[in-house]
Amino acid sequence: MKLLAATNRYYLAVVAVLFALASGVLYYGMQMALRHEVDEQLGLHQRQIEALVRVGQPLVATPFADQFVLSSWPRPLGLADTILPDPVEGTCVPHRQLTFRLLAQGQPRWVTLRKSLVETNDLLAVVLGVMLGVLVVLMLSILRLNQWLSKRLWRQFHRTLAALRHYDLQQHRPLVLPQPRIDEFAELNQAVTHLSQRLVADYESLREFTANAAHETQTPLAIMQAQLEQLLQVPALATDPTAAPLLADLYGATRRLSRLHQALGLLSKIENRQFGPTQRLNLAAVLDEKVDQLAPLLEARGLRLHRHIDQAPVLAMHPGLADSLLHNLLYNAIKHNQPGGSITVRLSGEALEISNPGAAIGGDPSRFFERFRKHSAATESPGLGLSIVQQIGAYYGFAVTYGYAVAGQVHTLRVAFGHSAAGPTT
Amino acid sequence: MSTRMPSECLRFLGPVLLSHLMKLLLVEDEPALRSTLLEALRQGGYVVEVAPGFDQAYEKIKLYRYDCILLDLTLPDGNGLDLLRALKADGSTAGVLIITARDAIEDKVAGLDLGADDYLIKPFHLSELNARLRAIIRRRQFQGQHHIVFRDLLVWPEQAEVLVRGESVPLTRKEYDLLLYLLANPGRILTKEAIAEHLCGDTVDTADSFDFIYTHLKNLRRKLQDKGADNYIRTMYGVGYKLSSE
Numbered sequence A: 001m002k003l004l005a006a007t008n009r010y011y012l013a014v015v016a017v018l019f020a021l022a023s024g025v026l027y028y029g030m031q032m033a034l035r036h037e038v039d040e041q042l043g044l045h046q047r048q049i050e051a052l053v054r055v056g057q058p059l060v061a062t063p064f065a066d067q068f069v070l071s072s073w074p075r076p077l078g079l080a081d082t083i084l085p086d087p088v089e090g091t092c093v094p095h096r097q098l099t100f101r102l103l104a105q106g107q108p109r110w111v112t113l114r115k116s117l118v119e120t121n122d123l124l125a126v127v128l129g130v131m132l133g134v135l136v137v138l139m140l141s142i143l144r145l146n147q148w149l150s151k152r153l154w155r156q157f158h159r160t161l162a163a164l165r166h167y168d169l170q171q172h173r174p175l176v177l178p179q180p181r182i183d184e185f186a187e188l189n190q191a192v193t194h195l196s197q198r199l200v201a202d203y204e205s206l207r208e209f210t211a212n213a214a215h216e217t218q219t220p221l222a223i224m225q226a227q228l229e230q231l232l233q234v235p236a237l238a239t240d241p242t243a244a245p246l247l248a249d250l251y252g253a254t255r256r257l258s259r260l261h262q263a264l265g266l267l268s269k270i271e272n273r274q275f276g277p278t279q280r281l282n283l284a285a286v287l288d289e290k291v292d293q294l295a296p297l298l299e300a301r302g303l304r305l306h307r308h309i310d311q312a313p314v315l316a317m318h319p320g321l322a323d324s325l326l327h328n329l330l331y332n333a334i335k336h337n338q339p340g341g342s343i344t345v346r347l348s349g350e351a352l353e354i355s356n357p358g359a360a361i362g363g364d365p366s367r368f369f370e371r372f373r374k375h376s377a378a379t380e381s382p383g384l385g386l387s388i389v390q391q392i393g394a395y396y397g398f399a400v401t402y403g404y405a406v407a408g409q410v411h412t413l414r415v416a417f418g419h420s421a422a423g424p425t426t
Numbered sequence B: 001m002s003t004r005m006p007s008e009c010l011r012f013l014g015p016v017l018l019s020h021l022m023k024l025l026l027v028e029d030e031p032a033l034r035s036t037l038l039e040a041l042r043q044g045g046y047v048v049e050v051a052p053g054f055d056q057a058y059e060k061i062k063l064y065r066y067d068c069i070l071l072d073l074t075l076p077d078g079n080g081l082d083l084l085r086a087l088k089a090d091g092s093t094a095g096v097l098i099i100t101a102r103d104a105i106e107d108k109v110a111g112l113d114l115g116a117d118d119y120l121i122k123p124f125h126l127s128e129l130n131a132r133l134r135a136i137i138r139r140r141q142f143q144g145q146h147h148i149v150f151r152d153l154l155v156w157p158e159q160a161e162v163l164v165r166g167e168s169v170p171l172t173r174k175e176y177d178l179l180l181y182l183l184a185n186p187g188r189i190l191t192k193e194a195i196a197e198h199l200c201g202d203t204v205d206t207a208d209s210f211d212f213i214y215t216h217l218k219n220l221r222r223k224l225q226d227k228g229a230d231n232y233i234r235t236m237y238g239v240g241y242k243l244s245s246e
Helices: A003-054 A118-153 A155-165 A183-218 A218-233 A237-239 A244-269 A283-301 A321-333 A364-369 A384-398 B013-020 B031-042 B054-063 B080-089 B107-111 B126-144 B173-184 B192-200 B211-226
Strands: A067-071 A078-085 A092-104 A107-116 A279-282 A304-309 A316-317 A342-347 A351-357 A399-405 A412-414 B024-027 B047-051 B068-072 B095-100 B118-121 B148-151 B153-156 B161-166 B189-191 B234-235 B242-245
Touching: A003 A092, A003 A107, A003 A118, A003 B161, A067 B080, A067 B211, A092 A118, A118 A155, A118 A321, A183 A218, A183 A244, A183 A316, A218 A244, A218 B189, A237 A244, A244 A384, A244 B192, A279 A283, A279 B153, A283 A304, A283 A342, A283 B068, A283 B192, A283 B211, A316 A321, A321 A342, A321 A384, A321 A412, A364 A384, A364 A399, A384 A399, A384 B068, B024 B031, B024 B054, B031 B047, B031 B126, B031 B189, B047 B054, B054 B080, B068 B080, B068 B126, B080 B095, B080 B107, B095 B107, B095 B126, B118 B126, B126 B173, B126 B192, B148 B173, B153 B173, B173 B192, B173 B211, B173 B242, B189 B192, B192 B242, B211 B234
Parallel strands: A304 A342, B024 B047, B024 B068, B068 B095, B095 B118
Antiparallel strands: A067 A107, A078 A092, A092 A107, A279 A316, A342 A351, A351 A412, A399 A412, B148 B153, B153 B161, B189 B242, B234 B242
């Protein structure tokens, strides 16, 4: 629910109650005031008649017979409400009457003065109608005003919201927001800007740390690896059959560690956008090269590779990244394949699709691209391959998506080239 | 083809031709790595001189001639690429193999553009270094018209031809690559990782990919055995393989 709708709802509820109350108060108040007025008029007439009678004037009947009634018989005195038929219209009309007693020429007389309430009722209706009409118009215009104001005043807020929504930490730039005149929004923008600055700074230091750590470990690793390899050549090693495999394991672990650091280094370099000029590459040629390179692995696992090249796209990419992209995709399809399975590569002008059969993988597909994400604990790979694929995709504005066809149990990774081919997105 | 001689005659000449006259300059600032590389290269039969920094290296390339220079790009007192420029400016015929921890592809590309023959990223396998060195020297010194002799084996790299006692051995490309790799490291134990990466590119996750090396080695062994070259490739249990000289 929108904020405006929410406030309007409360507003309308309060106004409705107030409206009902005000109508009631107005109605009864006005009615009382009008009756009082009528009563006063009747009293005034009574005093006038009494004054006339006192100076000896005779009581004369008026043409308005129903408004002035003379009676020789006692009648209840005082003010009273009554309903009389209107002689002209023939309908029953409420009246107010005042009865008093006086002595005219020594004779006691009971005089009843009456006043029709039709006019006061009409007046009441008109006044109430006008008042309520004005109230309704007032309320509607306030609603409209609110709507217009919220559109105008909240524009700043929506601008901030849109900026936040499009904010990308990977661009390494803090948010730049305007300073609105309204204090609350200005404070919000300040807080958001401050937050983004801190985020960028933290991210920056983390990134630098990763890059430096990955780089600095390469030299000691190189020493370790070279010396271990030399150690393996020592003839004395042959005398102890258990020593060499231990060393070989150590060697393998060193290698894995350095590979891990290389992958992390690559990731941080992509994030830092440290890849220089792009070249126009024929992806089909890169694919052929990669398939050729991985052929022994395919052969050893008994995997068949099907290539469907509709159209060989020429993309502006860094050759190293194109190589890495294809390598990781193909290697992923080899690693997670079934024995004797197949890999299908579809290349067209729009996208590259690599599919391989395999059992369904639990978990959220979007998390497959996370770093150190492994599908099985047994594998010794660090689980950075798809993360690299996604980073390269993001770098060039390619959409990388994962799909699973339950029917054929086929995993598909799709890299849609989009409209890029113009180099890295900025 | 006219230069081809009976393998018997070359049997003792081969290694001499390839290694003992080869003079290398190793430019590397990290002492531990430098000494290990020095040891490994000397074991490979090369004459090796070392330069721990830019200035010494610069002096050496100005004064002496080398067959190949192993060049670290990140030196404390200068950029290895400048050494490469100096070499090329002098019209040096020395081969250059770049060794760098900087995995910046830009550097590699720049190095190759400047005329380096090849590059290796630290950390690397010493056996891979040997293979690359051999390939560079073969290309540079003999324009490929060179043969490799090992026991009864004679290999003409230019033609990718393998002979055992004069008899041709038909090998697939990968088997041939594997044999050449072994021949570049005679007597050295080659780890499974090194072989796998040599055959499949250096980004293969070797831990779960060793099965394919085994297949190729088995086939290569069988083919050599068929021609009478028995027991050339030894399996070092849990470690790797070795081209045995006895």
